[in-house]
Amino acid sequence: MKVTISHIKADIGSLPGHSTVFKPVVDEVEGYVKEHGSSLLKSYYISHVGDDIQITMIHTRGTDDEEVHRLAWEAFKAGTVVAKKYGLYGAGQDLLKDSFSGNVKGMGPGVAEMEINARPSEPFIVFMMDKTEPGAFNLPIFRMFGDPFNTPGLVIDPNMHEGFIFEIWDIIEGKKIKLATPENTYDILGLIGSKSRYVIKRVYTKKTHEKLPDENVAVISTDKLSLIAGEYVGKDDPAGVVRIQSGLPAAGEVLEAFAHPYLVSGWMRGSFNGPLMPVGMKDAKMTRFDGPPRVVALGFVYKDGALSGPVDMFDDPAFDGARRTAVEIADYLRRMGPFEPHRLPEDDMEYTSLPRVLERHKSKFEPIEDTPKGKKVKVATTDVD
Ligand code: F6R
Ligand code: MG
Ligand code: MG
Known part of the structure; x- marks a missing residue:
């Protein structure tokens, strides 16, 4: 049976500064995935390390799936609203684009995905x-x-x-x-x-x-x-x-x-x-x-x-x-x-x-007289018989 493991993570705000996540924000992300992911996902797990919230998802939709990526993106967006409410540091920091466009790649969150038998x-x-x-x-x-x-x-x-x-x-x-x-x-x-x-x-x-x-x-x-x-x-x-x-x-x-x-x-x-x-x-x-x-x-x-x-x-x-x-x-x-x-x-x-x-x-830098400009010298390689 083919399944996909999609792990998507982002820093959407930290407490006090780049140190760790804040529970109400993690709860919001988890709540969003739970509510909106039931038809998409077989299972999921939300965790964190340092200031990054991590979503591990199992589904059968393959890698780069638009709906799975959208789910993670929107969950991070929802978490960002809470992070902003509490004035967390760097709220929404890794969400670099205003709106979702098909895939979280290049939009800030990190992604590690594999489709496996x-x-x-x-x-x-x-x-x-x-x-x-x-x-x-x-x-x-x-x-x-x-x-x-x-x-x-x-x-x-x-x-x-x-x-x-x-x-x-x-x-x-x-x-x-x-x-x-x-x-x-x-x-x-x-x-x-x-x-x-x-x-x-x-x-x-x-x-x-x-x-x-x-x-x-x-x-x-x-x-x-x-x-x-x-x-x-x-x-x-x-x-x-x-x-x-x-x-x-x-x-x-x-x-x-x-x-x-x-x-x-x-x-x-x-x-x-x-x-x-x-x-x-x-x-x-x-x-x-x-x-x-x-x-x-x-x-x-x-x-x-x-x-x-x-x-x-x-x-x-x-x-x-x-x-x-x-x-x-x-x-x-x-x-x-x-x-x-x-x-x-x-x-x-x-x-x-x-x-x-x-x-x-x-x-303010002035040239040094009579000094050749520094150039990296390549070390000669010797052929080995
Ligand atoms: C490194 C990191 C932190 C910040 C540092 C300064 O990845 O996140 O070490 O670079 O705390 O942060 P700012 O410039 O946001 O005050
Ligand atoms: Mg950070
Ligand atoms: Mg981090």
């Missing part, structure tokens, strides 16, 4: 991050599906041994490529290491790809709010859906990819590197330096139209060590104040105020 038991995990960008998923998704040191199933399980296919998007040029592990491992890493440009969009199994080219096992939202809006309107905090078990990475293998809090871009003013801290829902709010960036994992099982769960997977002492390390990394980095590499390089800062601040001094 549901297995007799269909377990999956929804990962939701705040204060970071879609490329923050590159490392953990690669570890789940491409790194045998994270996922022993790649070595041990005959159903995983042949590897996976990664669809990688160049979000600057708007191009995509499919590359497979293990044969293209180094090329994949060569691309996705540049995580502000090349982002993993989907993962496919080799076994099904030829017969069912659209059947995918992981999908990440790749919406770039800053590129959509033309200027900074908030980080494009990403979400991802990952199917698990039975020829796919086990629940514990996908969670293991977050056991080390690696650095991601975002955090304060979308302009700093910081550790990605795995947390349970009770800690899914942003505090220190508007962060640190966090990831929540909700585990579900789908069967015959119904969703069981979720299980709050990182709400567990097994991840205490990762959280402690994240705090240590935060302590270490914060001492650098506004210096790189804690602060992002100029081109990756998504905040527009620094260029405006520096603009004031632009005309």
Whole structure:
């Protein structure tokens, strides 16, 4: 049976500032989905991380469905009315267009969707991050599906041994490529290491790809709010859906990819590197330096139209060590104040105020006599026999 998992998220106002959502707003969004979604959806779940409200929907209408996207858009609109009533900070921030036009893509909300042939038991995990960008998923998704040191199933399980296919998007040029592990491992890493440009969009199994080219096992939202809006309107905090078990990475293998809090871009003013801290829902709010960036994992099982769960997977002492390390990394980095590499390089800062601040001094710069203009020198490559 074909079903679609549509995960759509947006920041429509926060309390007190970019920290967390406000219950009456979440209730309004949930109430709207409940009232207007009954004929469209088989089931849904509303959650949140940081200042983003997250709607997970199950239906049979395929990806990019106008009515499902409209439902999410209108639910966020309804929530925005409540957010405005309470004067929440940044009310309606991610709703960049005045009216809905067929699809929420390019309108502000983030979308991760997949149409699948549901297995007799269909377990999956929804990962939701705040204060970071879609490329923050590159490392953990690669570890789940491409790194045998994270996922022993790649070595041990005959159903995983042949590897996976990664669809990688160049979000600057708007191009995509499919590359497979293990044969293209180094090329994949060569691309996705540049995580502000090349982002993993989907993962496919080799076994099904030829017969069912659209059947995918992981999908990440790749919406770039800053590129959509033309200027900074908030980080494009990403979400991802990952199917698990039975020829796919086990629940514990996908969670293991977050056991080390690696650095991601975002955090304060979308302009700093910081550790990605795995947390349970009770800690899914942003505090220190508007962060640190966090990831929540909700585990579900789908069967015959119904969703069981979720299980709050990182709400567990097994991840205490990762959280402690994240705090240590935060302590270490914060001492650098506004210096790189804690602060992002100029081109990756998504905040527009620094260029405006520096603009004031632009005309005061004087040329330095007898100094050649700085040009980046390309390092010569040597052919290896
Ligand atoms: C980063 C983020 C926050 C804000 C910061 C300043 O994604 O949302 O760190 O950038 O709180 O916010 P404004 O400029 O709205 O006062
Ligand atoms: Mg925000
Ligand atoms: Mg956010």
